[in-house]
Every structure is written in structure tokens, then in C-alpha cells.
Amino acid sequence: MDLLHVVQARHSSREPTPDPLRLRELAFLLGWSLGLRPTEEPAREGSRRYFPSAGARFPLECYVLALRCESLMPGVYHYESKRHALSCLAECDSSARARAIYGHEWIAESRAIVVFTAMMNRTTMKYGDRGYRFSLLEAGHAMQNICLLAAALNVRVTPVGGFADQQMTRLLDVADLDELPIYSAVLP
16 A cells, blocks of 8 residues: 555554454564664664654563464563564463453453553653653654554554553563553554
């Protein structure tokens, strides 16, 4: 699809998809929205992404709650952008956890949830309190990438910013003040 058609096709959807999310679709979404952008300059290797970042600080981290994903056990995974790989953090009943964290049945029955966290110190060490704002802006840019890529693949997605913060922090096993869950993309 050309960009205009992708932008026109992009919409939020809560309608469930009966088939599991294909691993290649998840890999495509993560790689092209959060992965490393190739560069011909060896000194810049790993320093380019598909979204802007204030001062190239890249505070975003990405986790996947796999509920119904092809070739993935239900659980919590960390997306490692430098290796374009998922690392399993915990195998668990992600549906029950999603139900408790989001409070919506349609989310608990989704195929996967992509969660962005922000390592605030990466930006605040350079920009002070304004680094918090820059981290939120960056999450918005990355989310738009996921939404547009999902539209191009005809994969349903809904951005969701409302969830139980402390429960999400515990599920992801992140440090309460160092890494904050800030945004998520639900793939019903």
C-alpha cells in the first residue's frame, strides 16, 4: 500500500481475530517500528531507528504480552531491538493478567499486547524534567509506526494508554521509578 492508503486504512479495532497472531507479523511490526535502521556509517551502528528521539537517547523499551501468538508460549517477552529478538521473561497466563491490568474482556481475549516503557533517566540526564515529555513524544511516534504498519498488514490494533500502572510494573518486573510503562498497542 502507498502511504496515503495506509493512513486512510488505519483505525482502532476491538473486534477479535479468531486466528493466532503470526510470528512473522509480530516480527514485522516490532522490527520496522522499533528496530534498528541500517546505516552505512560504522560509527553510527545501532544509533538509528525508525522514529525520532530527542538527542538520540532512545528511552523506549518494548515488551510483548503474548496471549495467542503462533510459536510463542503465553507469557511476557522483552523485545531486544539490537538483536531483533524476543527474550522470554516469564511464561504465564497472560489473559488473566491482562484482564486484571486493563479491566476489559476484549483486551484479555486479544492476541498480543505490545507495551512501551520509558527509561526516563536516558532523557532526563540530558534534558532534565523536559526529558519526561520527550519520552512520551517518542512513544507516540513509535505507536504511530505500529498503527500504520498494522494497517498495511491488515492486522487489527488499538493503542491503549489506560492500565493499572503498579500491576503492569510488577508483571514486566521493571524498577518502579527507573522504567515506567507508558503506552500499549493491543492486537485483538
